[in-house]
Amino acid sequence: MVVRKGGEVLTRTRATSARRENGLWIVEAEDIDTGKKYSWQARGLVNATGPWVKQFFDDGMHLPSPYGIRLIKGSHIVVPRVHTQKQAYILQNEDKRIVFVIPWMDEFSIIGTTDVEYKGDPKAVKIEESEINYLLNVYNTHFKKQLSRDDIVWTYSGVRPLCDDESDSPQAITRDYTLDIHDENGKAPLLSVFGGKLTTYRKLAEHALEKLTPYYQGIGPAWTKESVLPGGAIEGDRDDYAARLRRPLSVPD
Known part of the structure; x- marks a missing residue:
């Protein structure tokens, strides 16, 4: 743009x-x-x-x-797909936070996010054990299909640069x-x-x-x-657009 x-x-x-x-x-x-x-x-x-x-x-x-500025870290875990439906889930936790379970790339689910104050280098941010335990606990409280650390395929983290309003907790900023x-x-x-x-x-x-x-x-x-962002000018509906993309590549439906 x-x-x-x-x-x-x-x-x-x-x-x-x-x-x-x-x-x-x-x-x-x-x-x-x-x-x-x-x-x-x-x-x-x-x-x-x-x-x-x-x-x-x-x-x-x-x-x-x-x-x-207060840096607040948000981490996610990626696991094999935990449900077959297309929708995402919003899980209400006891600490009044919500955690998402989002379908990703057909085969996986993303579970996140956390809310932790971060004091380190933003370039070196990564998930902590306590965050992994937190996300697994929230998920396992709501789903029959239980997950453990062995199910985690990948993790990723980022920091939110929030304006410091001197709130007592990360959630309140x-x-x-x-x-x-x-x-x-x-x-x-x-x-x-x-x-x-x-x-x-x-x-x-x-x-x-x-x-x-x-x-x-x-x-x-x-x-x-x-305005339309680059690559977002899709003519017709999405199914037609996907079919046009597959056609020259001979990708099956």
Whole structure:
């Protein structure tokens, strides 16, 4: 979508520093594979670095962060398919949390997620024994078909970068996002994103543009609600679409 709108995407490229200079941002970056250095000037900067948002304030810009971040880990286990129906299940646990059991790739079920405060490196996140036990216990409480550690095919984990609202427990921290904007004499705005999640990213993006609109002429009204993501323009119903995909590959129904 960015490329369609004329933007450039540089994967595996790390922003190393950013500073204001003469009403502009000077941004330095490095290709983590080749070591190639980049330097850009920009009229504005968006710090949307997820779990590293505060770290980039500290190490990349040497500015005080307006908010703290709490990393909350969510882990999942993948097991052989536990039910034949197409629907997912929502399991209500005694701790007032819910756990999902979701069909995946016909052969498997995903069970998750957990909610655990995380203090480590976001790049090194992984499931803990206590989380495995928690998910197995919640599942086994609700299903006749019981699972054990031996049934686990795979596990995966991620961290949610939540804005620190000083809540006592991970479950109580708001899942909403916070946008902070700061400029220097009306120029070189810095928009920082604290929190947010995949299910609200379009709302977040439109809200971010609303924050930036006073600084730039030509930002039009929101348009993403009616747009189709790349690969999502499916003509006809899904069965017809699947049949068209199978036909040139001679894949049986």
